[in-house]
Amino acid sequence: MKIALMDSGIGLLPTAAAVRRLRPDADLVLSSDPDGMPWGPRTAQDVTARALAVARAAARHRPDALIIACNTASVHALPALRAALEPGLPVIGTVPAIKPAAADGGPVAIWATPATTGSPYQRALIRDFAGSVAVTEVPCPGLADAVQHADEAAIDRAVAAAAALTPSDVRAVVLGCTHYELVAERIRAAVQRAGRPPVTLHGSAGAVAAQALRRVGGGAPLSAERAGTLAVILSGRPAELPEAALAYAQGRLLKALSPVR
Incomplete structure (x- = not known):
């Protein structure tokens, strides 16, 4: 099994690590666009063009599925990516985990890039899944770039x-x-108030990884002895994991995979 993931940068690491934990025998292809980072401030048309280039670079490795491990790309480019690549290549988008967060009763805050915050896409998710729960949209300018x-x-x-x-x-x-x-625990520490119940963080990596594997019929590993390989593509160029990726546990987990070009 081969699973490709795409993002503007190293934001794909949490979902890739989730795939790795679920299917350690799967080969992974990580395609990102450090030359175009960040995507958040770009227009929808520009995000779509860059996302298509990154996706096509991944598709040349003939994966069984492509995960758009990027909320901004999912907001602006998912229809174009599916039109270009499906049905030959299943495309799985990333949706903010608003529904499970709202199920706890709220209040809820949604941290997102300025491009996603206030977008019709996010507002529709809030309307459809948050019901009467109080939701605050929090723009986070510069955070994705700093993490990158x-x-x-x-x-x-x-x-x-x-x-x-x-x-x-x-x-x-x-x-x-x-x-x-990638910095979830730092965010948790920053929003936790003294004397208040513990704040729950809701990411998408685990659910998106599981959905991708369901789409391609991937259950338990075929062989407990086979370790998957890792191919890295940076703005269309074969490469290795960026040094910054190794600052995070998810990047160090993936670094252990056998590299391929």
Whole structure:
């Protein structure tokens, strides 16, 4: 089995690591666009064009499925990607985990890039899945870029700024950008208020990985002895995992896979 994942940058690491845990024998293809990072401030047309280029680079490796491990690309480019690649290549998008977060009763905060915050796509998800639950949309300018470069000081500043916009009584925070899952514990610490119940974070990586495997009929590993391989594509070029990826546990997990070009 071969699963490809695409994103603007290393935000695909949490979903790739989730696939790796579920199917350690699967070969992984990671295609991203560091030359075009960040995608959040770009127009919908520009995001779509760049996402198509990244997806086609991954598709040349003939994967069994392609995961769009990027909320911004899923918001703006999912229909175009499916039109270009399906039915030959199943395409699985990433949806913010608003429904499970709202199921706890709220209040809920959704941390997302400025491009996703307030978008018709996100507003529709809130309308359809949050019901009467109080939801606050929190834009996080600069956070994805800081995570991409493992810039500790910039991550701290961006997390603190978003936490200041997050109501003190929230019970759940939706991580509406895949990059944010790499710093989930820092976000949890920033939004947790003294004397309040523990805040639950809701990411999408595990659910999206499981959905991709269901689409291609992937259950238990075929062989407990076979370890999957890893192919990395950076803006269309064969490469290795970026150094910044190794700052995160998910990147170090994937680094152990045998590289292929």
